[in-house]
Amino acid sequence: MKAPSSMTPSDRFISIRSVSKRFGAFTAIEDISMDIGQGEFFSLLGASGCGKTTLLRMLAGFEAPSKGEIFIDDQPMSDVPPHHRPVNMVFQSYAIFPHLNVRDNIAYGLRKQKLASTRRAEMVEEMLDLIKLPGYGNRKANELSGGQRQRIALARALILRPKVLLLDEPLGALDKQLREQMQLELRALQRQVGITFVFVTHDQEEALTLSDRIAVMSGGKVLQVDTPAGLYETPRTRAVASFIGTMNFFRGTVRRNGSVMAAIEAEGLGTIPMATAQLTKPDGAPVQIALRPEKFSLSPKRPEGGLAVEGRLRTAAYMGERSQYYLSIPGKAEPVAVSAPNSHRLMGGHDLPEGQALWLSWSPESIVMLDID
Ligand SMILES: Nc1ncnc2c1ncn2[C@@H]1O[C@H](COP(=O)(O)OP(=O)(O)OP(=O)(O)O)[C@@H](O)[C@H]1O
Numbered sequence: 242m243k244a245p246s247s248m249t250p251s252d253r254f255i256s257i258r259s260v261s262k263r264f265g266a267f268t269a270i271e272d273i274s275m276d277i278g279q280g281e282f283f284s285l286l287g288a289s290g291c292g293k294t295t296l297l298r299m300l301a302g303f304e305a306p307s308k309g310e311i312f313i314d315d316q317p318m319s320d321v322p323p324h325h326r327p328v329n330m331v332f333q334s335y336a337i338f339p340h341l342n343v344r345d346n347i348a349y350g351l352r353k354q355k356l357a358s359t360r361r362a363e364m365v366e367e368m369l370d371l372i373k374l375p376g377y378g379n380r381k382a383n384e385l386s387g388g389q390r391q392r393i394a395l396a397r398a399l400i401l402r403p404k405v406l407l408l409d410e411p412l413g414a415l416d417k418q419l420r421e422q423m424q425l426e427l428r429a430l431q432r433q434v435g436i437t438f439v440f441v442t443h444d445q446e447e448a449l450t451l452s453d454r455i456a457v458m459s460g461g462k463v464l465q466v467d468t469p470a471g472l473y474e475t476p477r478t479r480a481v482a483s484f485i486g487t488m489n490f491f492r493g494t495v496r497r498n499g500s501v502m503a504a505i506e507a508e509g510l511g512t513i514p515m516a517t518a519q520l521t522k523p524d525g526a527p528v529q530i531a532l533r534p535e536k537f538s539l540s541p542k543r544p545e546g547g548l549a550v551e552g553r554l555r556t557a558a559y560m561g562e563r564s565q566y567y568l569s570i571p572g573k574a575e576p577v578a579v580s581a582p583n584s585h586r587l588m589g590g591h592d593l594p595e596g597q598a599l600w601l602s603w604s605p606e607s608i609v610m611l612d613i614d
């Protein structure tokens with residue numbers, strides 16, 4: 242994310258300032274501040290009950306914050322009712338009218354606007370093209386598949402040209418294959434129309450695939466806002482690191498010798514020299530470091546130079562293009578997860594016997610320093 246000083250008004254098209262939401266004694270959203278840029282595909286990612294829908298409903302105006310303010314396009318929203326906000330919402334269950342045909346479903350929101358019927362028909366046809374369902378105008382809603390219904394729900398929201406589209410798990414009801422196809426279509430559609438999307442999901446893969454940036458939420462708070470690569474490569478906390486993909490965690494202690502040399506003494510990994518810029522904590526300070534499974538290399542012999550420890554294979558799982566290995570290393574209770582491509586059939590890969598000795602090596606650059614949480 243850019244530094245606040247280099248941010249332009251379009252970087253904070255939606256600005257959430259110290260927003261909290263209480264339901265009675267229960268705090269559903271706790272002091273969230275973040276900005277969403279114009280045209281961004283922004284996702285709220287978190288486990289069930291973390292407050293995603295509540296935050297979306299506050300953006301839509303269906304709920305008022307108990308504290309704080311939401312700005313959209315530089316306008317404070319506290320006194321703006323839902324129907325006057327430049328936003329539209331698509332719900333998880335495709336809320337389309339079963340008794341209306343596709344055309345009337347899509348045109349539904351236009352009924353209060355004074356438009357020539359030819360113009361209205363034209364707009365509906367444009368939408369049907371956009372969602373790749375041309376010629377479906379006369380179909381009854383109950384004669385459509387789940388994916389088609391979801392596309393109609395999208396078209397119905399998009400035809401009103403909102404500045405912001407709020408999507409609450411819009412693909413949640415679809416099966417895996419259709420869901421993946423719809424993800425690609427949704428992304429392409431968003432690029433095409435250039436509308437700001439705020440997208441709610443509890444599926445990390447979906448969030449990584451679709452988003453420009455993601456806010457990882459837990460217990461009503463935002464843990465980290467970053468690009469998909471930023472969240473994966475440089476999670477700040479253990480909570481974020483374990484929410485996205487698989488991660489190995491190691492406790493460690495800072496070892497310093499004057500101001501030039503710095504190292505981390507890490508459980509199971511030994512002494513790892515670190516760039517002093519990366520390691521600012523004083524001698525003896527506890528740290529928590531993390532390494533993704535694919536940042537380790539495996540070899541039957543000790544690699545020359547570099548950092549390595551010998552481990553013993555506990556289990557291996559063959560996963561097609563790669564295998565996932567679990568190794569025990571001295572000094573660490575939990576096994577270390579290592580992921581290696583099967584492209585060159587490393588050394589018999591998943592066929593290796595349990596207990597096989599293997600060397601794990603890694604480079605200091607692949608180490609992620611976590612805040613202790
Ligand atoms: N109107 C309400 N009154 C009381 N508590 C509420 C209300 N709405 C939501 N909550 C509570 O606030 C918390 C957050 O709910 P929310 O619906 O925002 O979660 P979510 O992240 O969307 O979850 P899911 O992924 O299951 O949809 C939950 O514990 C929920 O029970």
Ligand SMILES: [Mg+2]
Nearest residue numbers: 293294295409
């Ligand atoms: Mg929800």
